[in-house]
Structures are given as structure tokens and as C-alpha cells.
Amino acid sequence: MSIRIDQLPRDKFIMPGTAACPGCPLLIGLRQVMMALNGKMSLVIPAGCSSVIPGMSPATSYGVPTIHVPFASSPAVASGLVSAVRMRGNNGPVVVWAGDGASSDIGFAALSGAAARNEDLIYILADNEAYMNTGIQASGTTPWMAWTTTSPNGKTEERKEMALIMLMHKIPYVATASIAYPLDFIAKVRKASQIRGFKFIHLYAPCPPGLKFDDSYTVKIAQLAVETGIWVLWEYNQGKLTISPPSAMYKDKSKRKPLSEYMKLQGRFAKVGEDAMKLYEAKIDAYWNTILKLSELYK
Amino acid sequence: MRAAITMNITDILILGRGGQGGVTAARILVSAAMKEGKWGQAMPEFGAERRGAVVRSYARIGMEPVMLHSAIKRADIIMMLTHTILNQVDVMGMAKSRSTKLIINSPAPIKTELPTYWVNANQIAEDLGLVIAGWHVVNTSMLGALSKATGLVKLDSILDSLGEFIRGSVLKQNIEAVRRAFNETEIATETEVIA
């Protein structure tokens, strides 16, 4: 089911002139979702950068039916919304587009509840790895050692592995994705839209001001995350877990780029020294090991 | 709202142990009254009910919608699902007057200051196979006793209402229990005063 870039719709799903920071990964990701579904969807968006990005009423930069809702509520609102539209004979995808705070922290119960009920939703966790909208505070997915305004000396705890947590909800579809690999992500969104039930996609979306890197490096950082193996693209589809093509070669540890190439471009990891870097690489190995074992388990 | 506020309302207090089905009895009673064109309400005692503890439920029956919602402190009819709680409660303190009728499930006649009607509902339950998980089902038969003792609702109205609250195979036994209790209820004493 490979997709060619020239087959993607070229409609304007995002109206230019948004309130996003230059180089914002969320708009890159959201555009890709809209391309994947050809704009035939509705969006439920909790508090976060994506509630500010569309700009000011009476205009919005989002070209699809959208409802903005309180921080913790989006999976629940979407559950009701999808129930209503299905009842009215509309089978189009209802997409929750939520950040890491909304998903891994404040809205975690609602996310877990909606997944446990296997609501017919596509839930996309657009993860910029901190509360960027309120000024870069640490969230449940902020990685270990990362600077934020509430972890000024680096976060002392591990990030929550949201995709693995969601996998254990026994939902039909769980995947990770990255804004740097649009064709992989778009294929996953399209696949998800063909499956009934709760679909969860964890999208890596690095934020220039929040992670402290140059505006032009958004895609580069996201790509390096995959190339260094710190972000693994995988897909669980109704019983089968596979490593996605862009990550496949990095099963072999020797093919991975040194983690420092990813970290040195980000101000948030400025305090990660050589020893910590070694520990970090060990953690990455452990994560890979888990995923590879799961891929054997879910064959 | 023209409703029974000052109109004649019959206040009924049902005393029993938690699990004996006093609340259901109150509801069946109200439903039976409704079938006779009357209005009413059945309230549980609002507390943490535990099996075995003394619990009350209330019913009010009137000719118009009943608007009162405060607890019934003194009643026209007191129905006791077991005689074993007689010493634990102040029966006279619950009676509206000396003509308040007391209807009691007891193995033998019991004398109180009130006109007292008794029926051996435990025996009826045993005879009819209405002992469930060690508990004698007496709430329904006591309604038969109430009908006999007070005439507040007709026996047939109670029998008609049973099916709304009791489902399955035990309905038949309950109908029989109500009939038997109606027939076997007797007044225990005239006006013998103990206090």
C-alpha cells in the first residue's frame, strides 16, 4: 500500500497565515492527516498549541469541521460525537488531535476509557514532548534528562511509552509515526480509517522553541530521531506488530547514527554528558528490545 | 397544585430488619392503592441499610397526590415484619393515636397498648417454600395481613400489584402467601394496656 507523493491531494486543508510558530511540526502533521483523509473528517482538539494555531474567529486555518474542547475531555467528547454521527448514518472518520499533556497526563483517564470502550475513533497523539503551549513545562512524555521550565536541570523521570500503554488496551490498531516520514504516517492514517474501533497513532513532532533548535530543523530533528533509534516507527494492526519500513534498518544497532547527532542540535539536552549519553543509548536498546520481542509475539 | 396537603392521608410505617423487603412492601402497597384510584408514596429510610439492622420504610396513601416528603414520625398503621424488634423500638412513640393499628409477624398473639393484629408469616413462608437463602420472605404476606386488619387496600389490589415487583417462579407462592396471611390474620387483644 505504498503511496506516492504525487498522488496526494493538493487541496488547501490548512489556510496559510496561522498563529503557529515558524517551523511548527503540528501543522506539518495535521496537514498530513488531512491529506490522508482528503479532508473528509472531523477534528476534536483539546487545549494545547493546536487550539491557538488556527488563529482568530471568524476565521480559522483548519479546513475541516472542528470542535475545540477542554484539556482533559477530547476522547470523551469524540466518543459522544462519533456516536451521534454514526447514529445519523455518517461513517466518516472522527479524529482526535491531541498533545502529549492532554494524552499522557490530564486526559489520560478519558483516553483510556475511550480506548477500553473501543470507540470508533482515530486518536493522534501529536507529541512535542512538553507543554509547549504554556511555555515548555515537562509532561508525561518529556524524555529523561530533557530540560523544560519545570525540569530546569533535566527531567529525572522516564517518558511514558504511550503507544505501548495503548497496545495493552487491546484496541485494533496502534502505531507510532513521525512528521519526517509523511508517506509512512499517511499510510497509517489511511489504514486506521479503514478499521472500526479505536485507533491510536503516536506521532513524533519536535518543536523548535520547546526543544530549542533552529526553526528550519523540524524535519531534520524528527528524521534524526528515527535514524538514531530513539524514535522507533512500528505498527500493530489487529494482532500483528511490525517495524515500519523507515525504522526497519535500525533493528541493527550498528546502522543507527550516534545519539549525539540528535541531541547536540537541541538545547534541551545541553546538559547530557558522555556518561549520560551511554546510559541513554542503553535505554534505547532496551526499548528496541521490547519492540522486537513484541513483534515476535504478535506475528 | 391542588394536592393532598391537609387532606386525609394515611401514614404507614413498616419496620423490619434490613433485607426483609420493607421497601418493596411499601411500593406494592402504593401500587395497590393506585389501582383503587388513590395516590401515594413509598419512601425508604435514607440510611446505610445493613442486613439485620432495624430499618424503616414509609408509605403515605391519600385521595389526591401526596406532596409531603418529610419523614413519617407517627403513623396510622405500623407494620412489623418481625416481632423480634418489638423491644428495640418505641412503638407507642410511633403511633399517631391509641387507635393506630399494629400488624405484626409473630408465632403467637402479642399484646401491646395498640390494637394489634398478628399472623405467623414465618410459618406461611416455611409452608410455601418461601425461605430463600435462610431468610423468611414475609413482606408480601404481611400486606395480606394489613389488608385484612385495616381495609386500607383490597386483597385483590395487592394480588394485582405483586407481579410488578416479583418476577419469576416465586410469584405464585407469594400470591398464595398473601391470601393465606389475609385469612389467618387475627386481632391479638382488645384494648389491654400494658404501660
Added chain:
Amino acid sequence: MQETIQRQARKVLVGDHAVAEAVKLARAQVISAYPITPQTLIVERLAEMVDNKEINAKFIRVESEFAALASVYGASAGGARAFTATSSHGLFYMYEMLWWAAASRLPLVMAVVTRSLGPPWNIHDEHTDIMAIRDSGWIIGMAQNVQEALDMTLTAYKITEDPRVLLPVAVGLDGFILSHTAEVLEVPSQEVVDGWLPPRDPRIPYVIEPGGEPITMGNMVKSDAYHMLLKKMMDEAMDEAKTVIRDVFASYAKLTGRNHGDLVECINCQNSDYVVVATGAWSGDIMKAISDLREEGYSVGFLRIRFLRPFPEEAVMDIASRAKGIIVFDRDYSTGLGGIIATEIMGLVPQSVSFKGVIAGLAGVDVAPSEVKTAIKDFIDDTEKNGPIRVRKTWLMQKMEGDES
């Protein structure tokens, strides 16, 4: 009228089941609630109705009250007729969503089975919970008996979906005293209700649906002044709701023979020297006290508040302009101020009119008609003897059981 009245069935239902019956009659399409005593009977009954296909609705078994309100809100945004219910702590857990739902102007109905707030844990009746949402933009009603709980829930759909209103409606019923009390009531037939309450128009006020019109609800507005304008428009809708509530209950009365009043029910409130004000299930007990006092020659009437929002300002002003004294019974309180209804009313009562607020029956404490009678009698006697008094807050306390001191 006689004809339609005959079509109603008499039933014995507890308040919670009467609410569920109304939701069924309204043909709600999406129902979601989380268990909390004493609301639970509503959700259990509705879940049963959905499972038995007595009602063609989706029941969303959520993980919290917050999600319950969020999901029915989403359902309303998706064009469905929706329902939720809660009590006490559950209502407070919904708090953020309450405001969002109201300001989204989507039609919704919620039953609030009133209950006190802990600590200590207490499941018994008190109105403080529903009163605490009075600034949120919800229309708030309080039923006085099981019949009215059914009627108010059913009519709530007609009110909330009216294009002049489009504000959510909370129907209050006293925990246990109504929720768990079985009363004889009349239930209109489905056929009659269907003729009166058509299916919801999903496009009013707007619908968010996949592939639909690409509208967005809720992004920031260009100027904060627009945001303030939206608040003013909600206030105007509340004013409109006064007319709509009156009209809806009038048309419902034609259907069922029952008219409980509009924002208030006035019983001798306009031709009496003294007026008692209260809301909820103890109204009947208060009426009993008033009735006894009238027999003793006291000129006293009753203003029963049916809707706290929109606030029945005109009715209160009307009695305040002609009464010698007003006494308010609150089963709720605002800590540090007083009974909430008393507090809201007091500012409308001129200095020349005697005024007293009584806080009673908190935490489910039973209040007997005789206690109410004494409080009213004392107030009237005091005023007659000493002239107007002005007391915002008095506490009607009961003897403490087991208190040796």
C-alpha cells in the same frame, strides 16, 4: 383535554426511574453517566432500557462524570439528543465541562440528584451542589415531586432545543427524598409525546460531522469584545428562556392537564401579607406548615421557586413590592454568606419589608412541617410586634442524637 389526559398511564415510580422514563419518552439518542449515589438508579435504568432495546440510543459507559458530560456534549455537537445525570461530587467533577457546554450553546439535558458534599461522607439530600452551578449558563430547575421530575425532564428538551434558548438544562431532584421515593404519577404515552416533541434538528445551532460544513467551534475570537458579546447573548437567551419556559409548560399542560407553573409556582403569594420562599421536595411539607398557619388566621402564602436560572426576578420583585415580610428556606448554603436563595432574593427586598433567611435540612436532616411552621410563626409574630427585621441567615438546627453535653 380530557381525551389526552385519559391516554396517560398511572404508574408507581421512584424519582430516578421517572427521570429515566422521561428520557425514554424524549427519545434521547446518546446517554452517558457515571454511577454516584443517589443518581445511580437513573443510569442503571437507562442502561437496561438501551440493552433491552426499549429505547434506540447509545449508552456510553464512561470512566468519570467529567467524561459523562464531555461525551453527551460531543453527542450534541454531532447532532444527537443527549442526556446525562449526576449528583454532588460527580457534578463538581464535571465543573469545567459545565461551563464549556453552556457557552457552546448546544442543547443538553442533565438530571442533578441533589446531595451534600463531603467530608464527612454523606449521601443525603442538600441543594448546595446544584446551586453551585448557577453561574455556568445552565438553566436550572428543581422538581417538587416525582411527577414534576418526569415532567420537568421531558419539557427540558423542548426548552433547551428552542432556537431562542439553546442553553443546557439541569433538572434537580432531591436525593432519596425524590430519587428513591416511589410515587403514583401519570406518564404520557409515547404517541402523545412524539406529537409534541419532534426529533431534534441536528443543524440547530450547528453540527460538527465528518465531511460536513468546515466550521470550527471554539477557537479564539478576533477581539475579546466579541467574547463578551457572546456572554451578553447567553444572558439574552436566559431572558428568552423565561418566555419559552412559560410557553412550554402551558403547551405541556394542554397535553397532560398538568401545569406546575412557570419559573415559580405561586400559592396565595400575591394576596398574603407574608410569603415563604423555597424550592424542591420539601415544598409540600412547607405548604403543610403554611396551610396550618392559614387555618390559625395567619396571612401567609408560598412562592415555590421552580427555576433558579433564569432567576425569577420579576416574581420576587412582585411579592417584595406588596408583602409585609418574606421568609426564605434554604436547603443549601454559601459558606461565609448564607442560604443561597435568601442571598439572591434579599437584594430585591426593600428595607421596609421584613426579611429572614433560614438554613435547614442540610446533609439530609429531616425537616418536619411543624419545625417550618414554628420558624414562620416566629418570624411573623416578631415582625408584627417589633416591625421589619432583616436577617440574612439563621440556622434551624436539630437536637443532636447521642450528644451528652
Added chain:
Amino acid sequence: MMAGLEFTKYLLSRPAPGSAGATGTWRTYRPVVNQDKCIKCGLCWLYCPEDTIDWLEDKSVRINYDYCKGCGICAEVCPVKVIDMVKETVV
């Protein structure tokens, strides 16, 4: 509009460019495509966060400078490096 629904004018919004103003003014560097050397791959279009790049029928690209914020992602992802980030001058 139905009576009472006037609030929807303020509560709802509809897609339109410039919801946050003329964001082209945010720019310090302007992306300039060397059309002669462009291989028409469309990657700049695909990754542009702001949707300010149109991928035209003939697969060439056109940048909407009214809204382009000048982030430089397009230049960064261009596989043949034919997008230059040119410093804006005061007009």
C-alpha cells in the same frame, strides 16, 4: 439566520487565510526557489507547515509570500538544495 442563532456568527469560524494576520511580515529570510534547477519533487510543498507552497499542475512550486513565515524547512528538505534563504530587506 434563524432568530436566536446570531451568536453563531461569533462562536463559529470558517476557513480563511490570514486567521493570525499577514504572517509574511514575521519573516527574516525569504525562501527563493531556483526554478531552473528545481526537480519538481514536491517535498517542499509536502513539508511546508504553513501550506504556503503550492505544487502546481506542472509540478513546479510557487510560494505565497503573504503568509510564508520564513522558517526555512523547505530549503532544509530540498534534496537538491535549490531553495535559498535570502535576507529580507526593508521595502
